[in-house]
Amino acid sequence: MNAQASLFDLQGRAAFISGASSGIGLHTARMLAGTGAAVALAARRADRLDAVVADMRAAGHRACAVTLDVTDAAAIAPAWQEAEAALGQPIGILVNNAGVIHVERFVEQSPEAVSRVFDTNLKGAYLMAQEAARCMVQRGEGSIVNIASSSGLRAGGQMSSYGASKAALIHLTQIMALELAGKGVRVNAIAPGNIETDMHAEFAGIEQGILKRIPMRRFGKPSDLDGAMLLLASDAGRYMTGTVIPVDGGQVLSWM
Ligand SMILES: NC(=O)c1ccc[n+]([C@@H]2O[C@H](COP(=O)([O-])OP(=O)(O)OC[C@H]3O[C@@H](n4cnc5c(N)ncnc54)[C@H](OP(=O)(O)O)[C@@H]3O)[C@@H](O)[C@H]2O)c1
Structure with missing residues (x-):
């Protein structure tokens, strides 16, 4: 492997992926393990995690399952x-x-719906990053990759709580980056567009309308995030902090 390619190598590293029981998180856990990292897969659905981890171990990867609800503040540090x-x-x-x-x-959004979105996407991500940062600062190195959304960069109808939670996560990314830059910990975000996962099923029936607003005229797949994910997670992104990388087929350029 040449010097540049080895920048992306995660051999000997360990990663924690929240929301790893499906979609982007599950794919990312497999992808990072494939590049040599040991991976901890965290989510609420323990049965799913156990099955995936068993598969990964059988394939020779180092992996573990951690049952975690990120809205349970007291559970984050133990996890x-x-x-x-x-x-x-x-x-x-x-x-x-x-x-x-x-x-x-x-x-129309109920207080319960608003709380669920903010407690998961913002408070959960905040406390998760806080725990990670506390541990990383002690060793003087680390990389935090927040999964935001193109909805956090541009307004979208019927997405008030979701979009606001992701916009706040982007802002949080920048503040964390500022505070942690001198301590060896980088904090960046990826803003995916429409990626085909379980979450994407929320848009059933209006796919054609969404596709018209995506310049590349296709929805993304979780694997389309691999490049940005590896760049930010590895030493290849060693001078990057506080950035937000849209991975959206150009959607953020032609929102309306
Ligand atoms: N798909 C898209 O188009 C798209 C676009 C932009 C951004 N994103 C972002 O990408 C991330 C992953 O979404 P996805 O598309 O992969 O959807 P997904 O398949 O529905 O995955 C969501 C994951 O989050 C986990 N999760 C939800 N609530 C949780 C909680 N309280 N505690 C712990 N884990 C929790 C779920 O696991 P359990 O249910 O097992 O807990 C699941 O593993 C999300 O942050 C989403 O906002 C997605």
């Missing part, structure tokens, strides 16, 4: 510790990915 103990090494990469969507007009 991180459990992951480090199970992998047998400190974790230097957090993919802060757990998230939920709620699609409804602003005036």
